[in-house]
Amino acid sequence: MTRPGRPAGPTDDTTTVVLTAALELLLTEGAVALTPQRLHAVTGVSRSTVYRHWPTPRDFLEALIAVAPLPPRTSSGDLARDLHTEVDLLCNRLRDKPVGGFLQALVAAASADPSTADLRRRYVGDLLAPFHDTLRTAGVKASAREDAVAAIVSPLLVDALLLDRPTARARAHRTVDETVARVVRA
Amino acid sequence: MTRPGRPAGPTDDTTTVVLTAALELLLTEGAVALTPQRLHAVTGVSRSTVYRHWPTPRDFLEALIAVAPLPPRTSSGDLARDLHTEVDLLCNRLRDKPVGGFLQALVAAASADPSTADLRRRYVGDLLAPFHDTLRTAGVKASAREDAVAAIVSPLLVDALLLDRPTARARAHRTVDETVARVVRA
Amino acid sequence: MTRPGRPAGPTDDTTTVVLTAALELLLTEGAVALTPQRLHAVTGVSRSTVYRHWPTPRDFLEALIAVAPLPPRTSSGDLARDLHTEVDLLCNRLRDKPVGGFLQALVAAASADPSTADLRRRYVGDLLAPFHDTLRTAGVKASAREDAVAAIVSPLLVDALLLDRPTARARAHRTVDETVARVVRA
Amino acid sequence: MTRPGRPAGPTDDTTTVVLTAALELLLTEGAVALTPQRLHAVTGVSRSTVYRHWPTPRDFLEALIAVAPLPPRTSSGDLARDLHTEVDLLCNRLRDKPVGGFLQALVAAASADPSTADLRRRYVGDLLAPFHDTLRTAGVKASAREDAVAAIVSPLLVDALLLDRPTARARAHRTVDETVARVVRA
DNA sequence: ATTTAACCGAGACGGTACGTCCCGTCTTTAC
DNA sequence: GTAAAGACGGGACGTACCGTCTCGGTTAAAT
Structure with missing residues (x-):
């Protein structure tokens, strides 16, 4: 039996929009640019929302690393x-x-x-x-x-x-x- | 015939005090700590003075690299x-x-x-x-x-x-x- | 349908505290004392907040003039x-x-x-x-x-x-x- | 019998140059502009010199009032x-x-x-x-x-x-x- | 259909650091 | 002793973010 009410967690939209922009920012302007302020300015997602879901800078780096696609191992015998x-x-x-x-x-x-x-x-x-x-x-x-x-x-x-x-x-x-x-x- | 007036550039005292502290800061707290504010707090040298002589972060890095002692080359024949x-x-x-x-x-x-x-x-x-x-x-x-x-x-x-x-x-x-x-x- | 978000403008508290102090300052120490810095020191309202709502000196004078109570005209016939x-x-x-x-x-x-x-x-x-x-x-x-x-x-x-x-x-x-x-x- | 050495007091040049500029500044930019800094910038006379001879703002106002030409009284009988x-x-x-x-x-x-x-x-x-x-x-x-x-x-x-x-x-x-x-x- | 919990946007607020500007004092040098 | 050049400490300025918070309005599940 689950609790009533809206399920927790960010909207899918929000997540993708913000993380995409975050990666972009990280690569073009470096880690210093990876702030709620900048993300708000770039994505239009409000500052509050960003803080809600990624309270610390570390949260961003973790999310980005998780997203980054590590291609599957390809192993021949040689x-x-x-x-x-x-x-x-x-x-x-x-x-x-x-x-x-x-x-x-x-x-x-x-x-x-x-x-x-x-x-x-x-x-x-x-x-x-x-x-x-x-x-x-x-x-x-x-x-x-x-x-x-x-x-x-x-x-x-x-x-x-x-x-x-x-x-x-x-x-x-x-x-x-x-x-x-x-x-x-x- | 030279211009009148006090010679330009920081006092020797200032230079040594600040750069010593800068190196210390850099190594103990990392590059982000290398700010005029922190240097003032650590050395007692006033914020104005720091800005006067090292206006940009780059100026500090340059000064520190210049100070860093590169040991003389030691060459045997082997x-x-x-x-x-x-x-x-x-x-x-x-x-x-x-x-x-x-x-x-x-x-x-x-x-x-x-x-x-x-x-x-x-x-x-x-x-x-x-x-x-x-x-x-x-x-x-x-x-x-x-x-x-x-x-x-x-x-x-x-x-x-x-x-x-x-x-x-x-x-x-x-x-x-x-x-x-x-x-x-x- | 109105825009979402908190309504703009200073809290009533802030407004009264600051303007009261501003009038007081103006009268006791003159126009030069009417600075965000002084108001912060006197009221405890943070410097940022003061600047947010009264960015220029003019804004203060206007607010004070608006506040100043002009007594109603009293007219007999004589x-x-x-x-x-x-x-x-x-x-x-x-x-x-x-x-x-x-x-x-x-x-x-x-x-x-x-x-x-x-x-x-x-x-x-x-x-x-x-x-x-x-x-x-x-x-x-x-x-x-x-x-x-x-x-x-x-x-x-x-x-x-x-x-x-x-x-x-x-x-x-x-x-x-x-x-x-x-x-x-x- | 006079003391040896150069007589005290500013050069006539300095006095006139500075006071002229001071009056100009006072009238064009108001009393706030009447600072040693500005006078140095305008006249080329060094900041030190200005401080030496007119240590306080009041000294300037006094000197300017003294200079200001009050035309002689003209009195007929009527x-x-x-x-x-x-x-x-x-x-x-x-x-x-x-x-x-x-x-x-x-x-x-x-x-x-x-x-x-x-x-x-x-x-x-x-x-x-x-x-x-x-x-x-x-x-x-x-x-x-x-x-x-x-x-x-x-x-x-x-x-x-x-x-x-x-x-x-x-x-x-x-x-x-x-x-x-x-x-x-x- | 109503709850009900969560989301989301907008912004107030206190706070800290920034880089700039000017102040007044001083020290060093040249004349 | 005058003058110039400039170091130095100090303080205020106005700006920019930060992180927290408080408001409003909206949305989506569970009842």
Whole structure:
């Protein structure tokens, strides 16, 4: 038996309109712009409503991370092939901004509010996960796996996040080859 | 013949007091705390004075970068030894916060004000420079150098900046060995 | 069908508290004290709120003029008697500060912001109006009326505004008598 | 025997330049604009220098009043004629701004800083003086004199100061005639 | 059809920080 | 000793958001 009255929670309209605009804002103007004020100005949804459903900045970041589409793992049997595929996937996502912008925003947000640092760590973890999975499936053991993932992915992240230059896709592929060779030797 | 009147620029007292506090603030509370208001509260130097000499946030970042002591290059003849030395140096600086905090702050600042992105790039460039120099001295050519530096340094930066974990010093040393081996083969 | 949302305009509380204090300030400390800052200090109403509802100094003067109670016209049939009554009324109001202080404040305000000069003129006009009315009712024609009003009232205003001395009530009554006599002769 | 060294006091240049600009400022922008800052901006004379010689706002008003040229008394023997002359003189000075603007400024200044009220009173007293003198010379006794001066001059001041309208010169002359007639009757 | 609980918009309100402007005092330098 | 240039502390200004709240009107389920 349920209580009478209107069910709780925001209207679907409101949710989509606001979160869409939020993502847009986050990527174009950075984490600082992600305020109820700005969202009201952009969407027309009233300030009160925004506060009602996403009381803290953290709530926005969580909602956005939840929304962000992580494409399903694609696994063939070949280690080298799978790693190359993952590299291309990551490079594309870094190039097309969503991921790069998100990272910048998360670093900035955590810098302003340390309590969101876990979101940043989790997000980065999710980016690394496919590589870890692939290597684990291939039977590479933990410590070597850590090294390999770091060697492949870190340069890409540094390029996108700190140096504002196109991700060095070719270099990453080379690193994959070296990694696979070393793993096979072992 | 010079103009009459008091020479321009802040008193030495003011400069040191403010910049010291600024660095302290930056490292303990992050980039957002680096405001005239906070500096006034912490140092007792009046808000007007702060605004007079460092009108924009960028002015602070520039002053701090200028102040930050970059240790002199130490070069023996041995490539492997030199690289290991540089790795230890960088790891120490990342562990002791100054560099890690600075990086976070610069990313956050650029997120709020894109015109400071060049400061960030320059700062990261300065971090990479010793490695580049060492490899160049050893006769490694440009493209291979880029790869090597990225492989060695990027994981360290990612650990410090994105994952909040102690820099993987051991792994970096391993990478150095592999790099040197590969370079020698070539 | 009305717009949704809370009705605009200050709460009744706010209005009365602020305007009361504003009048008090104006009369005790002069026009310069009539600032949002001071009103906040005196009333406890926050600075933001004051600025929200009375953004410019002019807004305060207007609100105060609107509030100021202009006593209802009292008209018997006798010209001399009515003029004497009006003189006493004006002298009382000048002596009890409200009007005198207001005049000083309006002159000072117009000196800082010429766009408030119309408020000053209107206010002075309102002070003269009862005399004009009385004389018009008695059938005195325009030009003579101007002269009479000026002769009776001006010295009172000058005493209050420029010479800081108690209004010369007796002299004003004498002037009324002379004026009436001259009018009757005509 | 004089002390060695440069004589004290401002250079003549400085004095004239600053005071000229001060009068200009006072009349065009009102008493509020009469600050060392503005004078520096307008004259090029340095802020320090201005503070040295006129430490308080009051010093400026005093210096300006001292400078203001009060034309010498012109006295024939005829009461009526002399009064008419004085009326014309005053009306001209009110019309040509210096006096009117000065009065406005003095009222505003006294409103901000009551300690300058005596300057205002003195200045107004100086305006009335010629009329008092003329009447005293003609043997009119004190109380009647007060009435007469008030009746003649007050309307002019009110027009200029409160109503921003051209001084009613004709009416003033009429008042002079009536006054003279009444005095003669007595 | 009525409840009834929730949504949503508009805005008041106290509060904090911002960046600017000016004040008055002072210190340093040149003449 | 005058003058210029400018540092410095201090205070008010007007603006912009923030987060909380209080009003009104609307909507959608459960009775």
